[in-house]
Amino acid sequence: MKVININNLTKSYGNARGITNVSFHVEEGEIFGFIGPNGAGKSTTIRTLLSLIYPTSGKAEIFGKDCIEFAPEIAKQVGYLPSEVFYYDNMKVIDLLKYSASFYKKDCGKRIKELAEIMDLDLKKKIDDLSLGNKKKVGIVQGLLHEPKLIILDEPTSGLDPLMQQRFFDLLLEENKKGATILFSSHILSEVQRLCDRVAIIKEGKIVTVEKISTLKENNYKKFKIETKETAEQDFFNIAGVDNLNVADHSVSFLFRGDINIVMKKIAEVEIANLWIEEPDLEEIFMHYYEKEV
Template sequence: MNVIEINQLTKYYGKHRGIENVSFSVEEGEIFGFIGPNGAGKSTTIRALLSLIHPTSGSATIFGKDCIKYGNEIRRDIGYLPSEVFYYEHMKVREVLNYSASFYDNVDYTRIQSLAEVMDLDLNKRIDDLSYGNKKKVGIIQGLLHEPRLIILDEPTGGLDPLMQQKFFELIRMENQKGATVLFSSHILSEVQKLCSRVAIIKDGTIVRVENIRDMQKHNYKKFTLDYRGVIDVHHFNLEGVTNLTVDESTLHFLFKGDINRMVERLQGQNLINLLVEEPSLEEIFMHYYQKEDQP
């Protein structure tokens, strides 16, 4: 069964494009990634799903019900974490969470305490005294408090330190194992790859494609930066899978896709000061993969 079904969803803000003909569906029980650069339309899509904004055309259903028409019923079972977390600043964390819980029936209030412990959050602090990361934690707890069947996360990891990200991912996996479906929007490919089974890629307001994460991993680009002690032998890296090769004084940059062992072999014997292997940004991947493949 599909928990979310989006059908030709379009949103224009006046003449300004938000999203155009976005369609995809999310199956029950999966963690679905929604990935695209900033400004591509991820938040617009999500905000339309939550009926915070009204689509210009097209439709979307959640749990088989129309998002706008039955928004209030649907939202009973949705936990949402916005990308920018803001709350009533003069309230205490506990007050905000109690207030949030008061909108749902049958909320287990002891969950506030237990979730706060997992996320290491002080419930007695005032919202305006919290750091950005701690506000995000309030958002996470607020989103998971009522044990929603669908969890919608809009760029959830920004502001969380790596340890917290890890805990957060565990929390999401746990909720998922208990049966929750997850829609996870991000502009960081690696975190989506870690968590998700399928992913929709959005760019300039339209869906570029929907893929299995396994297929995507075939396109697993790594970004290499090599600092040379001596002269750079550019031709040494003239092998299959290397793209975007640039030389910048004594530094060599390139993207590599393929068997990592071949690259490790190739690196032997090179006289380096430093070597950096990174996850390329989504923009870089778009430039070297999606753009090329989508052009006829």
């Protein structure tokens, strides 16, 4: 079942960049990554999906229901953490969370305490007295307290220290095991690589590719690093399938996609001191997509 289904979603802001013909879907039980640098269109896509802003054209569905027509009904089953959280400063954390829980017409008291303990959040403090990181923790608890079927996270780890990030990732994996579907938007590629099954890469408001992480890493590219006995020639490995070529003295590195026999024959023509062939990390693949023209 497609929990999220987005078809040709477009949001125009006149001359300012919005999103253009964005299409992807998220399967039930999936942790789906949505990556691109700040300003690429991630938040616009998410806000349009949640009917916080309306699309210029195109359509989006959650749980098979139109996002605009059924927005109040859908919201009961969705947990959302925006990239920036803003609250009433004079409220205590517990009062804010109880107020949030009241919208779902269910007793969330036990779950609030569980989540606050996991995230090391002091429920008695006033919002005004919290650091940026602790305000983000409030947002995390607020987004998960009603045990939503779909969790949508927009740059969720900004402000969290490494220990809290790890706890948060563990919490997400636990929610996923219980059946929650997760849309995880980030510009931090290691997070996406660690958590997600599939990923959509967005550039300048347009989807560049939608792939399994395993496909991006394993099937498409290999990372070569070669130490040569003689000074490497700049253009020697300038062959079809080679990207991100770097040549310096006795060192050559590049990404390669295609028939590996071609590049191995080329390597055989050189006196080499050492050779490494690895899977590239997601960041290297990501930069490749960003350097290409779409």
